[in-house]
Amino acid sequence: MSELRRLRYFLAVAEERNFTRAAERLHIAQPALSRQVRELERELGVELLSRTTHKVEPTEAGRMLMERGPALLEAADSLWRGVRAFADGRLGSVSLGYGMSAGYDTAPQLLLAMSEEAPGIEVSARVMSFTDIVNGVAAGTLDVGLVRCAPPQQELALTLLRLERQGVIVGRDHPLAQGSATSVNPADLDGLKLLLHARDHNPGHYDQLMDICAQAGAKPEVLVRGLDFDASYTPVASGAAVTIVGETGRVGLPAGLVWLPLEPAAAVEVHLITRGLNRSPAIERLLKVAVDTAGQHGWLRPQG
Amino acid sequence: MSELRRLRYFLAVAEERNFTRAAERLHIAQPALSRQVRELERELGVELLSRTTHKVEPTEAGRMLMERGPALLEAADSLWRGVRAFADGRLGSVSLGYGMSAGYDTAPQLLLAMSEEAPGIEVSARVMSFTDIVNGVAAGTLDVGLVRCAPPQQELALTLLRLERQGVIVGRDHPLAQGSATSVNPADLDGLKLLLHARDHNPGHYDQLMDICAQAGAKPEVLVRGLDFDASYTPVASGAAVTIVGETGRVGLPAGLVWLPLEPAAAVEVHLITRGLNRSPAIERLLKVAVDTAGQHGWLRPQG
């Protein structure tokens, strides 16, 4: 039954052409080896080695085994190695969902880091809505989600990935951008038209932004913007409204718009969310790479 | 250590997606199967199956094993089958040596039968001198020899293959062929010039032919002929001598020569000689095919 071990034993003897030396190589006693080879011969019904007391020669069948045997052992080893590669997360696949607004910087950086640190892991990344991400991770159809203001759900495990400093996007001619203004006080948002995603989309995020204003005593007039980010710049560009985004939104801003950090600083937490149990090694590996990446980029320093 | 069995077990469970059914299929109890799969997982350090009480699903590593595992099992099986093919003599190689005079009929028939009955056995046949054949078989450098009048040597095993009726080749105008003669009495050879191979070449053969003459009271004058058969016909064709050959020598006789059987009949034994021990299955197989062939052709009937 334990055929591969016996095959290994036989190959050792056949190569050494000597039971005693082969036994030493295999770290077993010579009688044990002698019996195992005999047993293999009995099972196969063939004489594999023609032995005289002072010479051991493979028979024809033995020579065939010598030719094809090593390939079989190698195939077996390769299979075990492959499986083990899943175990330490060198191999695998992970599905990642992230919101559009996270796609500007965090998600690409994470994917880049993964391709460098864990090239064996296939990360299938898709832009999804916040609710689909949360539900997907909870249901197990999605491995990892990248979201702002993750909901405190029991079965979800959160990995803080980034503290994203928030700022205001205004037209270059907007009063808030007048002079040499390098920041915006949330109190100054009072009474302004503020573009935000619908609260249903991500209640935590909505509430946090409103809270920032409320803490400063500001009561902006909220306008709901669509999920498509860029298209919402129009009212901002015209000066009719302002919006609050993380600093990752400042890159690639259309001409005529400026991003001014809130002062005092306010940050939004970006998390990786996973299910708490049954995480595959590949998922664990992604989390590890993500934390490393966050450290390298200073994503966790509040001033970001 | 007994990895292949465990792989088989795992594959059964993974395919059935159910331990109980897989256990039945494998003819072992469910707890044993459960533990073996767990043990496999422990050895590999990976969870292969994600089990809930009512569902069994392969993990990513498990799926890899499901894809590549069967090929490994098949490779192993194929190897065992191949080796077993040597065991029953379906596969192998045999070296065969035969004398020139046996090449006219017996050896080709045997090779033909082998190619039909045991196509997996490669028979490398060579024309060799009698002594080389006998020495080669005894020394183990040759597997099988096909010879007339095999010497009774201890370590050689003889397989009677053919009783070859002997006859006389004479020129058409020779006195022995006068009238409507259809046979030759050995007594009539008295005083004639008789072409034979040198006694050293095959003493048994020489002695037997001389014995046939002596039994009949004839004392021919022996001329030594070379090993090359055809070239020796010249003195026969000229009527200066006669020679004794088996009936296989009658086919392809040059015009002007006739073969007349000895009467009373005399036969020479043609044997396959092999070493008595350490015969490979392929050799055994050849012996079996040879005996069958002899039976089919009636080679063992004295008048044959």
Next chain:
DNA sequence: ATCCGTCCATGCCGTCACGGCATGACCGCG
């Protein structure tokens, strides 16, 4: 909500394959 059936895991035990040690048998060499 509770009960029941299904299914996987665990505990316990008997058997046998495997390996070690001591020893025997055989052969070549000096």
Next chain:
DNA sequence: CGCGGTCATGCCGTGACGGCATGGACGGAT
């Protein structure tokens, strides 16, 4: 002819493996 080297065999202890009985968890039906 004895000696050393080599493979085979006898005997025994250990551990892997399989069976049986049982526990525990989940889903479905009533």
